[in-house]
Amino acid sequence: xxxxxxxxxxxxxxxxxxxxxxxxxxxxxxxxxxxxxxxxxxxxxxxxxxxxxxxxxxxxxxxxxxxxxxxxxxxxxxxxxxxxxxxxxxxxxxxxxxxxxxxxxxxxxxxxxxxxxxxxxxxxxxxxxxxxxxxxxxxxxxxxxxxxxxxxxxxxxxxxxxxxxxxxxxxxxxxxxxxxxxxxxxxxxxxxxxxxxxxxxxxxxxxxxxxxxxxxxxxxxxxxxxxxxxx
Numbered sequence: 759x760x761x762x763x764x765x766x767x768x769x770x771x772x773x774x775x776x777x778x779x780x781x782x783x784x785x786x787x788x789x790x791x792x793x794x795x796x797x798x799x800x801x802x803x804x805x806x807x808x809x810x811x812x813x814x815x816x817x818x819x820x821x822x823x824x825x826x827x828x829x830x831x832x833x834x835x836x837x838x839x840x841x842x843x844x845x846x847x848x849x850x851x852x853x854x855x856x857x858x859x860x861x862x863x864x865x866x867x868x869x870x871x872x873x874x875x876x877x878x879x880x881x882x883x884x885x886x887x888x889x890x891x892x893x894x895x896x897x898x899x900x901x902x903x904x905x906x907x908x909x910x911x912x913x914x915x916x917x918x919x920x921x922x923x924x925x926x927x928x929x930x931x932x933x934x935x936x937x938x939x940x941x942x943x944x945x946x947x948x949x950x951x952x953x954x955x956x957x958x959x960x961x962x963x964x965x966x967x968x969x970x971x972x973x974x975x976x977x978x979x980x981x982x983x984x985x986x987x988x989x
Contacts, residue, residue, distance in 0.1 A: 764917075764918045764919075764954070765850075765978065767916035767917050767918060767919060768848060768850070768916060768919060768956060768978065770802065770805065770830065770916075771828070771829070771914045771916045771919070771921065771956075772800045772801070772802045772827075772828045772829075772830070772914060773791065773803075773804075773830075774914075774917060775914045775915045775916050776791040776792075776793065776802055777791070778915065778916065778917055779915035779916075779917075780793070780893065780914075780915055783797050783798075783892065783893070785818060787814040787815070787817055787818040788810065788811060788814035789803065789804050789807070789811050789814065790802070790803055790811055790812075790814040790815035790818050791818075792815070792818055792819060792825075794889070795887070796888050796889040797887060797889045797890055797892055797893065798826075798885065798887065798890060798893070798913075799824055799826040799885055799887075799985075800826050800827075800828050800914075801815060801818075801819065801825045801826060801827055801828075802827075802828075802830065803815055803827075803830065803832055804832075805832075806832075807832050809835070812834055812835050812838075815988070816838075816988040816989060819988050820988070821988060821989065822987055822988060822989075823987070823988045824841065824985060824986075824987060824988075825838070825985065825986045825987070825988055826885070826985045827984050827985065827986065828983060828984075829846075829848070829958070829981035829982065829983060830984075831982075834986050835989075837989045838986040838987065838988060838989065839986060839987040839989075840984070840985075840986055841985040841986055841987055842983070842984065842985045843982055843983070843984045843985075844960055844961075844982065844983040844984075845960070845961040845962070845980070845981075845982055845983075846958055846959055846960045846961050846980070846981050846982070846983055847958070847959055847961060847967070847977050847978075847979070847980050847981060848956065848957075848958050848977070848978045848979050848980075848981050849956065849957050849958070849959065849967075849970055849975040849976060849977050849978060850954065850955070850956040850975065850976060850978045851945055851948075851949070851954055851955040851956065851974065852974060852975075852976050853954070854974075856942075856945045856946040856948075856949040856950070857942035857943070857945055857946055857973075858942075858946070860939050860942065860943045862899075862939075863897045863898065863899060863939065863940065863943055864897065864898050864899070864900055865895070865896070865897065865898075866891065866896040866897065866898045866906075866909060866911070867891060867896070868891065870891075870896075870898070871888055871891065873898075873906040874886070874891065874896070874898075874906070874909060875888065876906075877906055877907075877908075877909060877926060877928060878924065878926060880928060880929070881926035881927065881928065881929070882926075883923075883924050883925055883926035884923065884924065886924050890911075890913075890924070891911065893912060893913050893914075893915070894911055894912025894913065894915065894920065895911060895912050895944070895947060896909060896910070896911030896912070896924070897909065897910060897911065897940055897943055897944065898940075899927075899931075899936045899939070899940065901931065907927065907928040907930070907931035907936065908926065908927040908928065908931060908936035908937065908940060909924060909925075909926060909940065910922060910923070910924055910925040910926070910937070910940035910941055910944055911923060911924050911944070912944065912948070915953075918953060918954060919953055919954050919955075919956050920948040920953045920954070920955060920956070921955075921956055921957055921958065922941055922944050922945070922948075922955055922956070922957045923957065923958070925937050925940060925941060925957075925966070937966075937969060938969060938972075938973060941969075941970070941973055942973060945973070955975075956978070957970065957975065958981065958983075960983075961980075
């Protein structure tokens with residue numbers, strides 16, 4: 759049974775992260791906030807933003823700037839150009855004993871950025887930039903030749919929660935359980951420091967949803983990921 763305690767922070771995971779654990783990676787104007795561009799494209803406004811708040815976000819991002827509102831239900835003014843809308847779901851770890859740790863995984867950081875960007879470019883797990891690794895811990899799998907063939911890491915950090923993201927495996931290395939090992943290791947790591955793991959996944963990615971359900975994640979809610987261009 760899923761433990762529902764403390765889930766309010768998950769209703770606005772970007773805003774809650776920018777106001778808290780990731781405040782040092784934020785840029786702000788009024789009540790509008792966004793990550794610095796090299797880290798993430800996500801932006802946040804209040805739960806019920808007024809005209810001034812949207813104007814602040816537009817100034818923060820600049821004319822023609824990309825406003826990735828993630829799962830925020832707030833609707834921008836009509837002169838903001840829609841860029842994309844993608845159906846997805848938010849899934850949470852129900853609690854209980856985490857998987858056993860995996861000592862064969864490697865830590866990924868600044869020295870691995872080029873490899874991480876190359877793997878992301880070939881597998882397209884979602885947005886990942888040169889400084890995205892600063893959001894949290896990233897783990898990887900290397901093959902016998904030392905090549906990075908799979909990775910996953912931590913992204914949003916609303917209070918009491920840590921999001922697992924960038925789960926990807928090179929097409930030639932799939933079928934070896936790398937994604938399950940990586941997600942399991944992150945669940946163990948996140949749980950050990952007292953946070954709850956959660957994640958987001960596109961509704962069309964049925965293979966990933968099936969994997970996360972096998973690992974024990976449960977759907978909390980449906981979401982729509984949306985992006986816009988400022989006037």
